[in-house]
Amino acid sequence: MKAKVKKTLEETVKKLYSLELENFTLEPPKEEEYGDYATNIAFILAKNLKRNPKEIAQEIANDLNKDWLSAEAVNGFVNIRLGKEFLQEEFVKLLEERDAYFFYSVENPPYIQLEFVSANPTGPLHVGHGRGAVVGDVISRVLKRFGYKLVREYYINDAGNQVNMLGLSVFYRYCQLFGKEDPKLKETFEEEGYKGSYIIKLAKDLKAFYGEKLLHLQASEAIDIAKEYAHKRLLEDIKETLDHLGVEFDVWFSERSLYDSGLLEEVINLLKERELIYEEDGALWFKSSLFGDDKDRVLRKSDGSYTYFASDIAYHYHKFKRGFEKVINLWGADHHGYEKRLIGALRALGIPSDWLEIRFVQMVRLISGGQEVRMSKRTGEFITLNDLIEEVGRDAVRFVFLTRSSDTPLDFDIDLVKKNTAENPVFYVQYAHARIRGVFREVKERYGIDADREDLLPYVQELNSREDLRIIKRCLYLRDIYESLLNTFSPHLITYALIDLAKDFHYYYNHHRVMVEDKNTMLSRLALLKGVEITLKTAFEILGIKAPERM
RNA sequence: GUGUCCGUAGCUCAGCUGGAUAGAGCGUGGGUCUCCGGAACCCAAGGUCGGGGGUUCAAGUCCCCCCGGACACGCCA
Numbered sequence: 001m002k003a004k005v006k007k008t009l010e011e012t013v014k015k016l017y018s019l020e021l022e023n024f025t026l027e028p029p030k031e032e033e034y035g036d037y038a039t040n041i042a043f044i045l046a047k048n049l050k051r052n053p054k055e056i057a058q059e060i061a062n063d064l065n066k067d068w069l070s071a072e073a074v075n076g077f078v079n080i081r082l083g084k085e086f087l088q089e090e091f092v093k094l095l096e097e098r099d100a101y102f103f104y105s106v107e108n109p110p111y112i113q114l115e116f117v118s119a120n121p122t123g124p125l126h127v128g129h130g131r132g133a134v135v136g137d138v139i140s141r142v143l144k145r146f147g148y149k150l151v152r153e154y155y156i157n158d159a160g161n162q163v164n165m166l167g168l169s170v171f172y173r174y175c176q177l178f179g180k181e182d183p184k185l186k187e188t189f190e191e192e193g194y195k196g197s198y199i200i201k202l203a204k205d206l207k208a209f210y211g212e213k214l215l216h217l218q219a220s221e222a223i224d225i226a227k228e229y230a231h232k233r234l235l236e237d238i239k240e241t242l243d244h245l246g247v248e249f250d251v252w253f254s255e256r257s258l259y260d261s262g263l264l265e266e267v268i269n270l271l272k273e274r275e276l277i278y279e280e281d282g283a284l285w286f287k288s289s290l291f292g293d294d295k296d297r298v299l300r301k302s303d304g305s306y307t308y309f310a311s312d313i314a315y316h317y318h319k320f321k322r323g324f325e326k327v328i329n330l331w332g333a334d335h336h337g338y339e340k341r342l343i344g345a346l347r348a349l350g351i352p353s354d355w356l357e358i359r360f361v362q363m364v365r366l367i368s369g370g371q372e373v374r375m376s377k378r379t380g381e382f383i384t385l386n387d388l389i390e391e392v393g394r395d396a397v398r399f400v401f402l403t404r405s406s407d408t409p410l411d412f413d414i415d416l417v418k419k420n421t422a423e424n425p426v427f428y429v430q431y432a433h434a435r436i437r438g439v440f441r442e443v444k445e446r447y448g449i450d451a452d453r454e455d456l457l458p459y460v461q462e463l464n465s466r467e468d469l470r471i472i473k474r475c476l477y478l479r480d481i482y483e484s485l486l487n488t489f490s491p492h493l494i495t496y497a498l499i500d501l502a503k504d505f506h507y508y509y510n511h512h513r514v515m516v517e518d519k520n521t522m523l524s525r526l527a528l529l530k531g532v533e534i535t536l537k538t539a540f541e542i543l544g545i546k547a548p549e550r551m
Numbered sequence: 552g553u554g555u556c557c558g559u560a561g562c563u564c565a566g567c568u569g570g571a572u573a574g575a576g577c578g579u580g581g582g583u584c585u586c587c588g589g590a591a592c593c594c595a596a597g598g599u600c601g602g603g604g605g606u607u608c609a610a611g612u613c614c615c616c617c618c619g620g621a622c623a624c625g626c627c628a
Contacts, residue, residue: 510592
């Protein structure tokens, strides 16, 4: 809708002034009396033409008036109001096309990879990972509806020091179960090991599986076995949690495969050929300071092992080779210092810096009883994502994660989300859907009219009142929102638009009864509600939450 | 110390490439159904947009300085 208005506006400007502008705004104004869209285009033109913006606005408004929209110049702004018939026509389309109304096929969409979560398989997912998971999932659902070819990918850090430490930790706990303690192991464990209780649980399982067999092996061999076992189990856990959350991936990419395929060596050789690598203190360094980083970074440590940085470069080089035209990474906010060096390294390999877009997802704090909660009562650990899903349910978790722009920290109030009142935005919005379904059930019962089958299209023209049209606009507006996501990747806009829609619907519901004497009025209101239902349901599918029949 | 992000109503936050009288929700106070679901709706109070300077016809938004907060700064990942 916005796109159509914008195009018309551009044509007008071109006709009147032979100019092509891009940097003007076109947005819904704060005040309803200023129309459906307002533009500052006259101010921008005023600069170019060196004329009074008020006159320009007037000229544009005069030319802009069409049958489907009206324009008015006020104080240099051009306020645009969509015509009633136009809104009704669009609403008819919505009723006909249903969820397909909100999307269209983008021409030649880029082949995109979206990498998100990618938590190390060294422990359970925590709530911060969940936020990234949901944000990434919703972005990918939207892109897919616009016809994008998209790969959702999870990068598994199954090589390097972290997983070794995992193996060591589990083996250490395993030995403890037999009352044995190797002082050397203990020292490493105390310093760098994973202390969570899930490690002890894994050790017990390991014991159940292997008995005391591992005690008789070389420590390094036993640690390897423990490592394989633990990381496999933890990865299964992670997959299960993501499944509970309703988040799917197309590719699970193993870091280790970069080692096995020799790609890591290959990339280092490439950098070597470009003389961007040097050796110092027995380590291999990449001259990242030449690419905007504040210092050079180590690729291979003096003990011969590679850093994560090295495999990350290889991984992203590999992504490039796989033919992705655009790669989006959702990273936890604690990784932001890492961005420069990675993009720098890719530039060194000849990959343009806008090929990779890194979006950061800020921290989540759990609040209960007005206090920040860190520990789970049950396990004594940090509350895991799984705990949270069990506690408040999938829909609430997903929705709340989407109620904030992902670049601001989020407070997740557990008590609030468990309340079934308007304080809880999830219920507020889902309730609107359940209410509509309730009305439909009642109408069928009393009048034998099935809103799901009845041809309601002819009655849309009866929807004339300001309040009818406001709801129609709210529904149509979701189309603009989805479209804007293609550029902003900000799924929280959806939840905001839904809350607005639900609010207007609840108001409407309280002021206008559907089941009234006049049958035309009844059918037209059914049409309105049907449109709201479709809009809500479509959005719920995108958000990955249920559209309840009753609550 | 350096870098990134942030500071908007009592609380939690929107405010999209600068635009009109800064918006929601919760909380607080008062109200609304003879009737489709009151898990709802309406009204009201509540703001020097952290402070100061600058650019601009126009600044919550851009620039500079200061104050306060989060996170990151390793041959960790």
